Amino acid sequence: MKRILLFIGLVVAFLSTQAQDNTAYTEAMQAQLVLLDSAHSSDDLQAVINTMERIAQVETAQWHPRYYLAYASLHQNFYFKESAERAKYLDKAQAYLDKALVDFPQHSELLALQGFVWMIRVSLDPATYGQLYAGKTMEILQKAKALNPNNPRAAFLLGQMSYGTAQFFGQSTEQACALVSQAVSLYETATPTDSLAPKWGKKGALSMQEKCGL
Template identity: 35%
Template sequence: MKKLLINLVFSSLSFIGYSDEAYQKAMTQSIEKLFQATTIPEYVEIANQFERISNIEKTEWLPLYYASYAYIMISFQEPENAKKDQYLDQAQKYLDQAMAIEPNESELHMLQGFLYPSRITIDPMNRGMELMPEMNKSLDKALELNPDNPRVYFLRATMMFHMPEAYGGGAANALPLYQAADEKFRIFKPKTELSPSWGKEINDAEFKKVQEVMQK
């Protein structure tokens, strides 16, 4: 009887370890596919994969984070505004679910700040005044939770760069933000192998572009 109990304990431990290993493997493969995706169908497929993972791992916020990110990326490719909003509704749904699991995660508040500009681009005149304060509030919260989150600085720099100078935007005002993002990316270390780590390459490209504009 004692031997049977010991075997059951070790069998349970092995199962738990395998489950964690399977989760890590599924997430790693899905994240790789996400950042290789280039078309809407590819993004939809990988978002569905993250949703399936989240349905199994109900206490993990990362699958929902990446599913939301995928739909935000879809919105940038979709030419029809009505469909853009539908995709962003889906992104918001996943993000809300992730927030319910981990409300004090900087990356989730950063992603919320990333989602708002996608909404604004659909109707800048009517949505800008309403959603810009919400975006800034989300990014402020992300920095409060993690002052070294480089994606927050990158997003603010990008918004500043593409904002008209009459409203306080432009290359000159964006440059120090890209510089700050560059410094944060250089020292940034993800919490885990699955944690968000994207943004450095595009920040490098945008930082260079702003520097070139300033030299003209």
């Protein structure tokens, strides 16, 4: 009897202490990343965002929560049609990114995500945002790539952006496609720095490569 009580007591104690250490953080985040990947509505994403908000308010030194909060908010916009509605989610993603960039201004993944948010913003209203963000997007993606040449997302987004521009001007897409190929091989070879590091983008890069006829 006493043993059982002791055992339960230990389990409870263990569970409660675990909440404070890093494994709890990693596990909690990993669980959310699984949910993030399987989300198929804006509400699903909102549930992930809420949980990550809770994690973020405790783990203020970590960049992952804020990164994925921005990433999930950005993905929420794809579930809406009306551009004003979509812009609200981009604003939300931007707000999370702004906070993250204050603490991690030179983080390759965060900069690449910023480039992605701007790309979507331009696609929503090219007449208004095209000139404002097109140059800035190229610049920040180049910076993301320079900070970490092994970041496949920086190479992929840069390739995608260059591809669109080259096509628009009827120029050769060779350079853009080279970037996409580079991204594809980086997706295969680059090892993530930690278990929570972003992994997305490979599928897009592969279909982009197909477009390139490579």
